[in-house]
Amino acid sequence: MNNSFDNRSTSICSKKDIKSMTFDELVCEFKKFEIKKYRADQVFSWLSKGVGAFNEMANLPLEMRESFESKYKIISAKIFKRFVSADGTVKFLITLPDGNKIESVLMKYKYGYSVCLSTQIGCKMGCKFCASSSTKFIRNLSPSEIIAQLEIISKSENEKVSNITLMGVGEPFDNYENVIKFIKIVIAQNGMAIGARRISISTCGIINGIKKFADEKLGATLSVSLHASDDHTRNAIMPINRKFNLYKLIDSCRYYMHMTNRRISFEYILLDNINDSENDAKQLANLILGLSAHVNLIPANNIEGSYYFASPIKRIELFARTLIKFGVNVTVRRTLGNDINASCGQLRRIAVQ
Ligand code: SAH
Numbered sequence: 269m270n271n272s273f274d275n276r277s278t279s280i281c282s283k284k285d286i287k288s289m290t291f292d293e294l295v296c297e298f299k300k301f302e303i304k305k306y307r308a309d310q311v312f313s314w315l316s317k318g319v320g321a322f323n324e325m326a327n328l329p330l331e332m333r334e335s336f337e338s339k340y341k342i343i344s345a346k347i348f349k350r351f352v353s354a355d356g357t358v359k360f361l362i363t364l365p366d367g368n369k370i371e372s373v374l375m376k377y378k379y380g381y382s383v384c385l386s387t388q389i390g391c392k393m394g395c396k397f398c399a400s401s402s403t404k405f406i407r408n409l410s411p412s413e414i415i416a417q418l419e420i421i422s423k424s425e426n427e428k429v430s431n432i433t434l435m436g437v438g439e440p441f442d443n444y445e446n447v448i449k450f451i452k453i454v455i456a457q458n459g460m461a462i463g464a465r466r467i468s469i470s471t472c473g474i475i476n477g478i479k480k481f482a483d484e485k486l487g488a489t490l491s492v493s494l495h496a497s498d499d500h501t502r503n504a505i506m507p508i509n510r511k512f513n514l515y516k517l518i519d520s521c522r523y524y525m526h527m528t529n530r531r532i533s534f535e536y537i538l539l540d541n542i543n544d545s546e547n548d549a550k551q552l553a554n555l556i557l558g559l560s561a562h563v564n565l566i567p568a569n570n571i572e573g574s575y576y577f578a579s580p581i582k583r584i585e586l587f588a589r590t591l592i593k594f595g596v597n598v599t600v601r602r603t604l605g606n607d608i609n610a611s612c613g614q615l616r617r618i619a620v621q
Pocket residue numbers: 393397398399434435436437438439440470471472492493535537566567568569570571612613614
C-alpha cells in the first residue's frame with residue numbers, strides 16, 4: 269500500500285510542468301513525440317482557459333489525453349484565506365501544490381480589475397522598509413505558479429482581470445527566466461492574449477535584468493523602485509544599491525528607453541526625514557533628467573517593526589510640487605487595501621491581519 273503511494277507520488281513529481289511552457293516550447297516538446305503543431309495549439313488554448321485535467325480537452329483523442337496525463341502535470345493553486353478591505357481591495361493567501369503559501373491582491377480601478385502577483389516565496393533583496401524582506405527566502409515561483417495566482421483570483425471573484433502588476437512578494441528579475449516565460453505565456457495570442465502593455469514589472473534595480481528585459485522587446489511596462497536620489501541614502505535603505513549604484517541603474521534605464529522607446533515609471537516611497545526633503549526632490553529631478561519617465565510617489569505604508577515612517581502629507585505635497593516645477597511627470601499613488609495589509613510592501617510570505 270505504502271509502496272504504491274510512493275510510486276505514484278514519484279511519478280507525479282517527475283511529470284513535466286506543462287503550464288510553465290511557452291507555446292514555442294510546447295511545440296518543441298510535442299515534436300519530440302511526433303505530435304503535430306495544431307495539437308500544441310489546442311492544448312495551449314485549453315490550458316489558457318484554466319482547464320485542470322487532460323480528459324476535459326474534448327478535441328483530443330482519448331489515447332492522447334491518457335498519454336499526456338502520464339507525462340505532464342497541470343499546476344493549480346487553492347485559496348487558503350481571503351481578506352476584503354473597506355475599499356474593495358481583496359487580498360488572497362494562496363496555497364501552492366507543495367503546501368507553500370503566497371499572497372496576491374486584486375484591486376478595482378476605474379478601468380477594470382488589476383492583480384498584483386508574487387514572483388518568489390520570500391525575497392532576498394532586504395529593502396529596509398518592505399515587509400516582504402522580513403520573511404526568509406524559500407524559492408522561486410515557476411511560470412505556472414504565477415499563472416495559478418491569476419487564474420484562482422479571477423475564478424474566485426468571477427471577474428476578468430485586465431491588468432497585471434508583478435509587484436507582490438519577490439524580486440521579478442531575481443527569477444528572470446520564469447517571469448519572462450510567464451509574460452510570454454499570458455500575452456500569447458492563441459492563449460490568454462493579455463495586452464503586454466497591461467503588464468507591469470517592478471524591480472528594485474537589478475541592472476542586468478533591466479538590460480535583458482529591454483532586449484526581449486516584449487512591450488510590457490517597466491517600473492523601477494528608486495526610493496532615493498543619492499547613493500548614500502539608497503545604500504542605507506536598499507542593499508541592492510551597493511551592487512548596482514544609481515549611476516549604473518540610471519544608465520540601464522537609458523538603455524531600456526533606447527531599446528524600447530517606452531517610458532519608465534519610477535516608484536518613490538516617501539519616508540519621513542529620510543528621502544523626502546525639497547533638496548531630495550531637486551536631486552531626483554536632476555537624476556532622471558533627459559529620461560522619458562514618470563514618477564509615482566508612494567506614501568509609505570507602515571510596516572510593523574520597521575524604523576521607517578510615512579512622510580506627513582504636507583511634505584508629500586511639497587515634494588510633488590517641487591518635481592513638477594522641474595518638469596517631472598508626477599502622480600501620488602492612491603493607497604489601497606491598507607486595512608488588510610495588502611498595500612505595497614505589506615505583503616509577506618504568511619498573511620498577517
Ligand atoms: N521587488 C520588486 C517588486 C516588489 S515591491 C521591487 O522592489 O520593485 C513592490 C513595490 O512596493 C516596490 O515599489 C516597493 O519598493 C514598494 N514598497 C515596499 N515597501 C513599501 C512600503 N512600506 N510602503 C510603500 N511601498 C512599499
